[in-house]
Amino acid sequence: MQTGYIFTKPEKELSLLYFNELKIQLSPDDELHLRTLLRRAVAEDRIERNVFGLNPVLLALQTARIAVNEIGLKRDSILAILLYDGVLNGYNSIETVEVEFGEGTAKIIRGLVRVQNLYKKNPVVESENFRNLLLSFAEDMRVILIMIADRVNLMRQIRNTSDTDSQHKVAEEASYLYAPLAHKLGLYQLKSELEDLSLKYLEHDAYYMIKDKLNETKSAREAYISQFIEPVKQRLESAGLRFHIKGRTKSIHSIWQKMKKQRCNFEGIYDLFAIRIIIDSPEEKEKMQCWQAYSIVTDMYQPNPKRLRDWLSVPKSNGYESLHITVLGPEAKWVEVQIRTERMDEVAEHGLAAHWRYKGIKAEDGIDNWLANIRAALEAGDNLEVMDQFKLDLYEKEIYVFTPKGDLLKFPKGATVLDFAYHIHSQVGNLCVGGKINGKNVSFKTELRSGDTVEIVTSTTQRPRREWLSLVKSARAKAKIKLALKESQAREGAYAKEMLERRFKNRKIELDDAALSQLIRKMGFKEASDFYKQIADEKLDLNTLIDEYQKLYDKLHNLNQPKETQGADTFEYENPEEELIKQNDDVLVIDQNLHGVDFTLARCCHPIYGDPIFGFVGIGGGIKIHRNNCPNAPELRRRFGYRIVKARWSGKGASHYSITLRIIGNDDIGIVSNITSIISNDERIVMRSINIDSNDGLFSGNLVVFLEDVSKLNGLIKKLKGVKGVKQVIRV
Structure with a gap:
C-alpha cells in the first residue's frame, strides 16, 4: 500500500466533477467546511x-x-460518506x-x-445472524x-486489481x-450488479461462459x-383488459444458480x-381476468405444461398469488410469463409474500416487517432523511453475541452469561462461575448485549442451583438446568437412602417400606425424594429419625409396651370389625374345601x-368375594348394603x-433378569408372564405371578x- 496522498490528473478531474455534481445537495457552509478539512488532511499527509x-x-x-x-439519500448521508474516512483514521472526530455538520451526520458516522x-x-459474515446483528447495530x-x-x-473499482486475494x-x-x-430492500439493480461482479471475480470461467452464450x-x-x-x-387490448407489462432478462448470476440447482x-x-403481466382488475374479477390473460398467451405461444405454477387457485401459505x-x-426461446393483478403484485412486493421471501432468502419476521417499510419508502421516493422513524424492534426480542472464535449466537433479550454457557454445552453451564x-x-x-464477545469461566466445584432458573431467559438453558437438578437430586437421594439403610443395619433395625413411607408422610413430605434430599443436606438428624421410625414400626406391628389399666367405660377394641366377626355367626368362611356355596373371587x-374381604350376593344367588379396599367397595356398600355379607378366610x-x-x-441392562431371578429362587411363587416396555430411559411393565397368600405377596414386593433401578411396585 502506497502511503502519502497523490492526486493524479484524472483523479483530480473526476473528483471536481463529482463534487460539483453533489454540492447542490449541500449548503455553502457544508462546502466550506469540507474543503477546509480536506486541505488540512492533505497538508498533514493524513x-x-x-x-x-x-x-x-x-x-x-x-x-x-x-x-x-x-x-435516493440526501445531505446527511453525503456528508457522512465524505467524512467517515477522516474519523476512522483519526484526523477528524x-x-x-x-x-460543524449537525447531529444527523454524526449519528450516521457513529x-x-x-x-x-x-x-x-x-465474524462469519455469511450467517443470517450476522446480517441481523448488522441491522440492529446500525440503528439508522x-x-x-x-x-x-x-x-x-x-466492486466496480477493483475489476483490474492484481491483488486477487483481497x-x-x-x-x-x-x-x-x-x-x-440489497435484495431485501428492493435495490434489485444493485443486488444484481453485486452478484454478477462477485461471480465474475470468484468464478471467472463460469461468468464468461454464460456471458458468451447469451x-x-x-x-x-x-x-x-x-x-x-x-x-x-395487442391481443390483451383487444380483449378489453387494462394492464401493463414488465420484461427482463435474468442476470448472469441467476442463470448460474439455476444451472447449479x-x-x-x-x-x-x-x-x-x-x-410479468400485471392486470388492473376489480377484486371480484381477478381470477377470471388472470385466466383470460393466460388463455391469450398460451394460444399465441406453445406452453410447457410441466412448468405451470398455479398459485391463483391455491395461494402459497405466505399469501403469494400468481x-x-x-x-x-x-426464435424457439423459452420465456417465463407471470400473470397477476395490481393487488397481487402489491402483496408480493410489499406484503406477506415479499419477493425476498418466495425466492427463499430467509430472515427474522421482525426484520422483514421493518425492511418492508424501508423498501416501501425507497420505492415511493420518500425523503430518506426521516429514516429515524424506522427503528428496529429487534432490540425488544433478541440479541446477538460473539464467541471468542468469532461465531455469532442468538439469544432472547435479557439473556445472561449463564445462558451463553449452557448454549455452549451442558457441562460448561453446570460448572459456570462467571465469564x-x-x-x-x-x-x-x-x-448480555448485542455485539459482546463472551468467554466462560468454570470451576469443578460448582453445582447447578434451583435459583439459576430465574437467571436465564432461553428455553434451552432452563431445560438443561432442570435436567441437571433432577440428576443431582437422584444422586443425592440414592446416597441418602444408602446412608439411612446403613444406619438401620448398624442398629439392627428391620427396614420396613410401609413403615418408612408412613413416617415420610407423617413428617409432611409429599415426595420421598424431598425427604432424602433433606437427609443429604443434613437438615434431618438421623438418630432422631430412626427413633421416630422405631416407635411407628412397633405400633404398626403391635410391639408396643402394655397399655396402662383402663376403666371399662373407656375400653375400646383395637379391631372392632374383627371382634364383630368373631361374635357374629352370620359370617361366610372362605376355605378351599368350602362346598354348597357358589362363590368366585372378584x-x-x-x-x-x-386379604381383608367381604362377600357380595349377586342377582343369580352367587357370591363374589372382594377385598375391603376394592375400588368398587364404597359404591357397593352405599347402593347395595343389604347384599353385603361378612367374610373371612379359613385354613391355609x-x-x-x-x-x-x-x-x-x-x-438398565439385566433389569428383567434380576426381577425374574428373585421369583425363580422362591419355589412357592410361579411366574406366569412378564411384559416390559422401555421409553426414554425408563421401563414399565406388568408381572403376573401365582402365589399362596398376602404374606408371600408382601415379601415379593419388598424384594x-x-x-437396583426399580422405583415402584404396585399391586394392580
Missing part, C-alpha cells in the same frame, strides 16, 4: 490509499453519487462533525464506526444503505452479505422482449427471459388368602391366586423394590 491503491477521496465521492442517484468494530471480531437504516453503496462502488474477500462479502441486504447485447435482448410483448399487448448446462435453462407459465417464444465480556471479568448473572380387585392359602404387579423404574 490520507492514504487503500489496499487496492485507490484514492479514498475519489472513492468516497463515487460512493456518494451511487447513494444519491441510485438509492465525531464531536467536530456534530458541531453507526458506520460501530459496524466497523464488528468486523474486528472476525442509512448506515446499511451507505454500506451497500460503498460495496457496489468498490478481491476475492471483498467479492465473497458482497455475495453473502451485501447482495441479500451472445447478445443488452439492446438485442430488450429487442427480443419487445418482440415477444408486442403481439401479446437443476444440475444442467446452459441449454437446459428454460426461462432466460421473464415477462400464475406462472413457461412458453416457447420467437468475561469483551475481556472484562463479570458475574454469570450479567446481562376380578376387579383379585383378592388372595390373607393355596397356590392358585393370580396377582398382577405393575413395576416402574430406570431402564422387587430392592432391585
